[in-house]
Amino acid sequence: MDMPFTFINSAMSADGKISTKERKQVRISGDVDFDRMDDLRATSDAVMVGIGTILADDSSLTVKSEARRSSRKSKGYDENPIRIVIDSKARTPLDADIFIKGEGKRIIAVSGSAPADKVEMLQQKALVIKTGYEQVDLCALMKELSSMGIRRLMVEGGATLNWAMLSSGLVDEVYSFVGNLLIGGTSAPTLVGGVGFVENDILPLKLMSLEKMDEGVLLKWAVINDV
Ligand SMILES: NC(=O)c1ccc[n+]([C@@H]2O[C@H](COP(=O)([O-])OP(=O)(O)OC[C@H]3O[C@@H](n4cnc5c(N)ncnc54)[C@H](O)[C@@H]3O)[C@@H](O)[C@H]2O)c1
Numbered sequence: 001m002d003m004p005f006t007f008i009n010s011a012m013s014a015d016g017k018i019s020t021k022e023r024k025q026v027r028i029s030g031d032v033d034f035d036r037m038d039d040l041r042a043t044s045d046a047v048m049v050g051i052g053t054i055l056a057d058d059s060s061l062t063v064k065s066e067a068r069r070s071s072r073k074s075k076g077y078d079e080n081p082i083r084i085v086i087d088s089k090a091r092t093p094l095d096a097d098i099f100i101k102g103e104g105k106r107i108i109a110v111s112g113s114a115p116a117d118k119v120e121m122l123q124q125k126a127l128v129i130k131t132g133y134e135q136v137d138l139c140a141l142m143k144e145l146s147s148m149g150i151r152r153l154m155v156e157g158g159a160t161l162n163w164a165m166l167s168s169g170l171v172d173e174v175y176s177f178v179g180n181l182l183i184g185g186t187s188a189p190t191l192v193g194g195v196g197f198v199e200n201d202i203l204p205l206k207l208m209s210l211e212k213m214d215e216g217v218l219l220k221w222a223v224i225n226d227v
């Protein structure tokens with residue numbers, strides 16, 4: 001079965017950090033990049049984040065431009081893409097912005113280790129898809145998303161989910177805005193977290209484009225998965 005075309009979009013400091021060591025969100029990019037990100041959301045079938053990002057930022061993942069929402073509507077889509085949270089243990093708060101803000105479908109992807117009572121509560125607000133035992137089986141989930149008609153998937157981090165998706169060979173392209181600031185801190189999350197690749201498995205990229213944007217640079221990379 002064809003997997004969805006999947007890309008990561010992220011903003012990082014000049015030293016590769018995507019937030020501070022306290023997981024506090026930092027404004028890394030400017031208005032032009034935020035508008036580009038909004039367009040990516042509006043033209044995707046679904047937007048995915050990890051539970052760490054929901055807990056840290058309370059992201060709503062909505063399309064901000066009214067014109068883009070109307071354009072989606074006029075084509076018969078919901079105003080917002082399907083919003084997906086990778087949440088093995090069903091920790092998404094019931095009052096999270098992702099449930100409160102904007103119309104459209106939500107998917108909470110949980111694993112067999114999620115408490116049944118919380119899963120039941122989440123089912124009132126979203127489609128809950130269960131895969132894996134201790135944590136979400138991302139390959140199985142992606143197949144299920146594909147069978148639901150999701151063809152274009154935007155992944156908005158954070159570091160742990162980026163790692164899990166990349167190391168499972170599920171990402172086609174990475175778009176990374178590099179901003180004009182340094183965040184520092186060994187424990188501050190970087191674009192890709194997780195356990196990291198070992199020398200022989202390091203993932204190669206092919207540079208597709210680079211563009212000066214706001215006060216930084218937008219880099220677009222294709223992931224070379226088949227080496
Ligand atoms: N600058 C940016 O573009 C940007 C974008 C998004 C998030 N962030 C930042 O990233 C930070 C959050 O990143 P993070 O790494 O803590 O959390 P994350 O958002 O990557 O979520 C990670 C969590 O996903 C869950 N998970 C479920 N199944 C999994 C699987 N199969 N593999 C891996 N994880 C799985 C785990 O509970 C894990 O803790 C926040 O500080 C946020 O502000 C920055």
Ligand SMILES: Nc1nc(=O)c(N)c(NC[C@H](O)[C@H](O)[C@H](O)COP(=O)(O)O)[nH]1
Binds near residue numbers: 025057
């Ligand atoms: N492009 C970009 N530039 C930044 O400077 C920055 N800090 C983020 N961060 C992305 C992160 O995923 C946020 O959580 C969502 O941008 C929140 O999304 P909402 O506004 O709640 O829809 N993204």
